[in-house]
Amino acid sequence: MKRILGTTPLTTGLTTGALLAALVLPGTAARADDAAPRVDLRVLVVTDGGPATDAIAAELDAAGTPYTEIDLTRADRPVIDAGYLADTVDGRNRAKFQAVVLPNDNPFPVNSPEMTALAQYERTFDIPQVDAYTYARPEAGLQYPIYGGYSGSVDGTLAQVTSAGRSGPFGYLDGAVPFEDNSASVGESYAYLSTPAAGADFTPYVDAAIPGTTKRGSLVGEYRHDGRRELVVTFVYNQYQQQFRLLARGIVAWMTGGVHLGASRNYFAVHVDDVLAADDRWNSTLNCTPGDVDCTDPHATPDPIRMTSADVDHAVAWQDTRGFTLDLAYNAAGSVDFREDNNGADPLADRLVATRDEFRWINHTYTHAFLGCEQDTTVVPWRCATLPDGSVKWVSRQAVSDEIALNRVWGQTAGLPLADDELVTGEHSGLRVLPQQSADNPHLGPALADNGITWLASDNSREPGQRQVGPATTVPRYPMNVFYNAGRAAEQVDEYNWIYTSRAQGGSGICEDNPATTTCLPAPLDPATGYAQHIVPLERQIALGHVLANDPKPHFIHQSNLAEDRIAYPVLDGVLDGYDALFAANTPVVNLRMKAIGQELRQRAAWRAAVQGGLITAYRVGGTVTIEGPGGLAVPATAPEGTLRAGSAFGESYAGVRSGWTSLTGAALTLALPSAAVPATGTGGSAPAPVSAPAPAPAPAARVPGGVADAVPPGSGG
Template sequence: MLTVALTLAAVPGNAVATTGPRIDLRVLVVDDGQGPVGAIRQRLDAEGVPSTVLSLADPGRPVITPQFLADPDGQRARFQGVVLPNEAPNRLAAAELTALADYERRFSVRQLNAFVYPTAATGFAAPTYSGTLDGTVSQLSQPALSGAFKQLRGPVAFDNNSPVVDESYGYLAAALPGASVTPILTGKSPSGAAQGLLAAVHEDNRREQLSLSFAYYSEQLQFRLLAHGLITWLTRGVHLGLHRNYLSLHVDDIFLPDARWNSAANCTSGELNCPVLPNIRMTQADAEQAKRWQGTSGFIFDMYYNGAGADRAVAEHGSDPLSAWMVRNRNDFRWANHTYSHEFFGCLRDFSVSPWRCQTDQNGQIKWVDEQLILDQITRNRDWANAKGLKINRAELVSGEHGGTRSEPQMPTDNPNFASALRKAGIEWVGLDASRDRDVRAVGQSRGVPRYPMNLFYNNGTRAEAADEYNWIYTSRADGGSGACEASGTCVTPVHPVTGFQDRIVPGQVAFTMQTLTGNDPRPYYIHQSNLAEDRIVYPMVDAILGAYRAAFATNTPLVNPRMSEAGEVLADQSAWRAASAGVTAYVQGDELVIQAPKGVPVPITAPEGTDHEGLLAPEFGTRYSGERSAVHRAGGTLRLDLPRSWASS
């Protein structure tokens, strides 16, 4: 169950603790416009950590002075951490660098240097290697794993997605002899001949700087793995913001058959002028395998069912072993409404042309699918589930083909009848196609949740079909493909018809999914029942994703597998927090964390293990995740938390 909300009543406060100055929970980011600082900015935003950004390219930016950083009386420090492009950006004046150094020493504020050339100023000796790091595996040190990076197992793999493009560049260097240096990340050259530090903390006269000696951008795996730990180190584990690693997988069309890709004609069976082939439909044996796999993998599918598929099979054959078995084993699966017979809920479509277009009336207005048909499809499928004893969330729905929601260029708006039917049916959360809608948005009075398509086509039951359709879509005419990729310049070399699924398609999906699930992104993925049938091509793909994740992350950081409505709530909270965070006051003073917020604002909070609610009988704060405590606070007013006395030295 997904539970990260904290709804305790606000604790009335009297005088705040007076031990030491107040340090506001906000990060100062000095941005040079390059990839490493951009990646850190993106991660701060993704987790919800408030920041103030100074662009070095802006001639009107504020000058960094002691007064900019703290109140003149020294009782309030405005930033809990500082991010710089490197230890001494050439567009910061010497006086600004001095102000930062003095501020950090005075208030014990840490500095993160996004990408440095190893020098004595950052605790490094001269580099022994400079060049590409593609495909290498670095290792976190024991101090890192017992500290800010405790959510990781230790190995950190560097991307190597292309054999002809250098993707990662860095410097390997030893710690400077005699300097106070804590190794964080150790790497090696591709040949293995050279090794050295890639990240280290240098402490000099009560000032701590964590410097990274490799370049990166926000999508690269090595940064994604390290990103939360960098924030934890920078903020000493106390900040506004919250992270989870999410992965959900919806299986659409349960009980329905799906049309098959015709490899000879390069089309989907049943389309205009496409030869007809047998459909793809799961069998009872496929369902039994799904149950076994869930049990051994520890991962649960969301089964988006269409009751008409089962009823039709019974009417045609007298029985349906698939649906009968799944109903008997209904408590082993998580069910959700995909409408009764998968009707399209958008406009009335004209398939006499390709691509299809919306039918229009004599005035040129779009003809929409009727509200009553939509309502009947939703409620009939719901009634089917009730009759079979399936447990569903009545507020969730994914329509066939995401129909009813806008689909440009044919449908620039949602079907207004779809929105009204959702309201009458009590649907609060409806699935969207993430390639069309990136963010949660209103669909009438309901809210839409974007879903990522996994790179498994609905019309594929075998690996050979998957490889053939992939080549048709993504390769040039010269390589035998459709050439649809040529206009955008995104064509790829064809995959091998026999081994290409496992060698190319699976690793590509693993790389993309690792980006989203390490990005504080709860958007679910979706596939179709056909992918659980025949060659069962979903399993090697998801096994590879889970394997990559579990090789990188410790057991204290399990994947969170939310239902669609739960994912929607997380996305809605993230959006609301970005909009309202400026109205929230949060600071640390001594060992006390104080947060003041308007009621109803979802304030994400992360704090170290051992953080307690001040004055409450049940003192433990939040939910344990990745070696920290975190929660979303909604009660408003003033919340006071007691930090563990060891937090400042973390």
């Protein structure tokens, strides 16, 4: 059994019958307010190893929502019985899980006592169940697909949120739910489209047109029956697919009633490096970048790319139109040197300073110097220079400190709205970089302390996790595949072809040599169309995937990409236009500066450690949510609009609910839910009802969830 964001196993010694009798049967000697049981804010995820339950677990994990996972394929897993699911605490009936996620509507053997226990638990405490991916059949509230429905690929399908979904758990979406179709030769999405079974209390939340008919079939819907509620999902997915990422928030909202630990946002931040400096241009003849240490051809002459004042005006206008702010990481020496070479004039710096309040600014060091080991460039690739005793020759503490301090002074003199504790070093240097430099420059941490730096950018492709460097915490950044040495689309395509085509096609063969991390193009891109038709859509898709994954890490490009052809904007517009087409106005992109992103990541790490350490107690009794934990810990929580904390509105409004981080001050955090969110009282007490067994026929090609059939049992009605 694997536990993620979990604590210790939950067990008691009571038998199923004894526990149910103790919890729900009339005449129990219990408190007068037993009609309002305690429901712990934790989700039970039962998995068979399939991608759908893994995707839901990943969503809970990213948001910081505690859950316990039971792997049905493991012989040493706990048995799910009444004692595992519920008990009493301080004389009050307790449901240990606020929701149940199953691989399908019934993943257990025929007449399983575990499914019986789950069904009775759900009735008793009004606990919802998510069927992560199930076959459309009457047991799940849907007609068999052969009766006017559809079974098959839904690649490229445009699904829609229904009116019930818009007014319910998926109200943060604008309506459209496009299914990915990334390859004509690979099946990416399989689904069962069907209509509600005769007499079923079934409400579709997301549906799509049934091919060859005028009807629409459910992909996600709620089935109410036998005192239970199930969210029935009839398409297969994984955690990375856009269709799941769009619906994940609503699945969690439905299963928790909008009340749960954890919080999520859709983040997008873009850092523009090397502002005021110039970036050396890719040479399409030499297939290298003159000015770089690995471009050793004697004919290599640097050809700089540098923004103009007109590019600044374009950036300002673009931001105003988009309602989005770029973070400019600047190198002041670029302007100082330019003025020396141009009789004191630098129209670019003048315009940037005049519009300084339109942007956020980050110290990127004075000259963009490499701040790790001293580089020996007599070999390709470069290596660290060494002292006579063979030890590494490091850039000094004073040199590192000067790069930080001189740049800050220039920015302060220019009146830039800086956050003095943020830093992006040139090429993320000073931090370890493999294979040449296996450790941080030991002088980096002390130099950061000398200058009060507490947030230091790192390269997510090298180090995806946060770590401490002296007094600073790293903030991993996503490199966008819009190259620093390209100001024109044709240059970008030429270098892209060099990297991503085989030697036989005229490329470098890098993709051939690194198949685990790089995929070769089937053919070189057309220089005239390759950027718009291939690179832009791909980069848009990658970045939008980060935005939809509750991932606050910033992306970074370079000032060269805002100059000349301004090749960054089609990618950025693609991300924002794509987002706007999918989400309602109540779910805007969250655009944070670097230190706020670092704080978010650090709070998540502290929260995860507290939950995994069993330090958090959180539960709901009627309309009151109580959260207990270590004093000073920041707690993420989500609750419906109208939720109050100490008489004031809790959190911030986002995606139709209230959510945010709140520090525990030593006493328990108490939230008062609005009356509309308070469940009806009562603990049930009916005897366990029979649970339908899965159809016994095998599932073809793993398209159908294990244990159900892709055929209509004999005698089934139409």
